[in-house]
Amino acid sequence: MLHLDHLDMGQGAFSLTADWQLAQGSRLAIIGPSGAGKSTLLSVIGGFLAPRAGRVIWDGQDITAAPPAARPITTLFQDQNLLPHLTIAQNIGLGLSPSLRLTAKDHRRIDDALDRTGLAGLGPRKPGNLSGGQQSRVALARALLRQRPILCLDEPFAALGPALKTEMLGLLAALADETAATVLMITHDPADARAFAPLTTLVAEGVAHPPTATAGLLDAPPPALAAYLG
Amino acid sequence: MARRPVTLIAGGLAAVLLALLLAPLAVLGLRADSVALSGADLAALRFTLLQAAVSALLSVLLAVPVAKALARRRFVGRGALISLLGAPFLLPTIVAVLGLLTVFGRSGWVNDLLGALGLPQVSIYGFHGVVLAHVFFNMPLAVRMILQGWQAIPAERFRLAASLGFGPAETARHLEYPMLRAVLPGAALVIFGICLTSFAVALTLGGGPRATTVELAIYQALRFEFDLGAAARLALLQLAICALAFALATRFTVPSAFGAGKDAAGGPPAPAGWRRGADGVCLLLAGLFVMLPLLAIALRGLPGIMTLPPQVWAATLRSVVVALASTVLAMGLAVTLALAAARTRRVWPGLVATLPLAASSLVLGTGLFLIALPLTRPADLALPVTVLVNAMLALPFVYRVLAPEARSLEADYGRLADALGMIGFARLRWLILPRLARPLGFGAGLVAALSMGDLGVIALFASEQGATLPLLVQRLIGAYRMDTAASAALLLVSLSFALFWAFDAGGRRYAAS
The missing domain is CATH 1.10.3720.10 (MetI-like)
Known part of the structure; x- marks a missing residue:
């Protein structure tokens, strides 16, 4: 279980608080107006930003001070998920060993992950030779190999077209089911939230609200969400 | 977030650099005979x-x-x-x-x-x-x-x-x-x-x-x-x-x-x-x-390049060694400080890297000479001191080349590397060197060429036999051996440009591979 315990994620005049729990295996959509702090929330959970106060707890363990790589989390960023000078196989291999000391078994696992994400045979290529959708698949393949119990997604599919995005969300759902991962996903599109995430948190007016059922929230939006959805 | 090793190393290097900069200046203050300036x-x-x-x-x-x-x-x-x-x-x-x-x-x-x-x-x-x-x-x-x-x-x-x-x-x-x-x-x-x-x-x-x-x-x-x-x-x-x-x-x-x-x-x-x-x-x-x-x-x-006297070749060897050593030193300092500046978003690494601009070759050289004098023969320290001073004086230039690149490297890939646990050598090997190869090669070429051709502090320290190639050329000009001087100068400029080219092209090729 992920527990955000009286988190205060403010910086200067900006304020953002969160105080709630999320059960293992949940899928949570994070929705709200720009600048409200959706990315800040994921940055604090992912370990890229220290909170002003409060704790992040996973399965009873306080991980507030842990460096990003030591957390039970894989984050998929909006962009720059791949190192352009490394091959696809190396980019995925970084998920197994950050120093790229890979055994024969590791290479087999990388090939499996490439197969699972529909990238078979593309291992020796560089990211620059891949389409945007393929690049997203590489990031997912790495997430699959890292096998962390939490996946944080900061709109990694925002630049893809609608059809590709639906495809990626399908692949993501399959991978999350397979690894029983808890998924937190920022989205701008209420349809994504409905399709993918049974739970949604609204981030608005300085608060990341406790997760509620997505359908109910979107059908009867509170004023702040209604203003955002238009 | 926890302080990273590179920040600590950079802090240590900055302290050493400051000490190496300030100690000679302090000695100058102690040894100056008066503050009144003479007519000369x-x-x-x-x-x-x-x-x-x-x-x-x-x-x-x-x-x-x-x-x-x-x-x-x-x-x-x-x-x-x-x-x-x-x-x-x-x-x-x-x-x-x-x-x-x-x-x-x-x-x-x-x-x-x-x-x-x-x-x-x-x-x-x-x-x-x-x-x-x-x-x-x-x-x-x-x-x-x-x-x-x-x-x-x-x-x-x-x-x-x-x-x-x-x-x-x-x-x-x-x-x-x-x-x-x-x-x-x-x-x-x-x-x-x-x-x-x-x-x-x-x-x-x-x-x-x-x-x-x-x-x-x-x-x-x-x-x-x-x-x-x-x-x-x-x-x-x-x-x-x-x-x-x-x-x-x-x-x-x-x-x-x-x-x-x-x-x-x-x-x-x-x-x-x-x-x-x-x-x-x-x-x-x-x-x-x-x-x-x-x-x-x-x-x-x-015409005379094939018949250069043997002391020219000895001086050439000294110069190449000095150039390569100052390159390693200056680039190590510059890249560490540039990464620390990018990581911490603070001004101190840049300030320390730029400070040597306020000193000059002979100012630092005189200070170091006064420190060395009671301890040893200055001529014995000629090459190490030249390496040190060359590296310090080149630092502001290469820092300016590296700092913006390090900043965008950190902005683009810092979080990803953190998320994957790429720290220490793994980060250097798989992220920093490949991404910074171009500016590193260019910067190293700059230091090597500048250091190869430097004629400053070495003139203070070197003995009759211990000259570098630029100093030897100067001495040949002083002795009106103009043709030999021209041949040695041609050798010197060829090596300077070759060093620059080798580092610069090496960086480009590494970046492209």
């Missing part, structure tokens, strides 16, 4: 300031028409000409001086021509010789800085000017003068600062009571009179001048001279008529001015 000191001060001011002014004024012509004309060989203008920055001072002597010296090309025409001869020694050499080095640098300014004017601005029917005069008044007003003071101050610490030029072309820079006076006090008190006093004077110029320069935006040369689409309009001819003449003269001394060295030095 004042003469050196006056000459130093005057020649630096005139050199800076002339360099910048001559550079404006050349930069303007380069900005608005497109022709075959334009890129090569811009590269050629980058050459003097890497050119060993003593080689350039020898080249200028061959062209403008007593029996040089220009005087031969003047003599044949029945005109009076020109002399390259004294004030105007020093200024000529400084303009040779710095006019091309100014061209590149000003060209940057021209290229920074958005193409839309010129399109707007064209649609409003601006002629060349209106374009100059509304677009180009404002840019020049912003760029020229910074460029002039940089060149003024460079000329303040002129040593090798003054040593060869100046000298005597009427053409001695403070830097040269320090050397003479130490080497000829062995007057440690006077040397320390002069070094403090030099430090005060440099620190003042440095403080002044920080108040102006200093244009970058490294990025110039891209053929941005839609530059300034290129008017036809007499302006076209004038631009051509400007470019031709600038090209000749830079090329002739290099050509002179090549022509004069080539």
